[in-house]
Amino acid sequence: MNTKPVPVTIALIASAVSCIMSIIEHVSFKTFVVRFALTALVFYILGSIIRFCIEKAGYDDKKDAAAGSSDDDKKDDKASETEKQ
Numbered sequence: 001m002n003t004k005p006v007p008v009t010i011a012l013i014a015s016a017v018s019c020i021m022s023i024i025e026h027v028s029f030k031t032f033v034v035r036f037a038l039t040a041l042v043f044y045i046l047g048s049i050i051r052f053c054i055e056k057a058g059y060d061d062k063k064d065a066a067a068g069s070s071d072d073d074k075k076d077d078k079a080s081e082t083e084k085q
Contacts, residue, residue, distance in 0.1 A: 004051075011040050
């Protein structure tokens with residue numbers, strides 16, 4: 001699974017919401033920039049944590065799937081050996 005764009009996507013969505021809310025509230029430019037910067041930073045960090053969790057879970061699934069397929073192959077080999085006898 002391609003998880004590279006997850007942190008950026010989450011940060012951009014959160015920043016867009018923050019900008020829209022700041023525009024609706026008619027805040028000063030300084031407040032607008034501070035909100036935008038903090039929102040982008042915080043949600044980028046959260047997105048990175050989410051990306052790490054997704055990759056870790058994906059890695060475990062692949063490892064389990066690989067182990068399961070090798071067990072199945074061994075069972076198939078044993079079954080074919082018993083059929084030959």
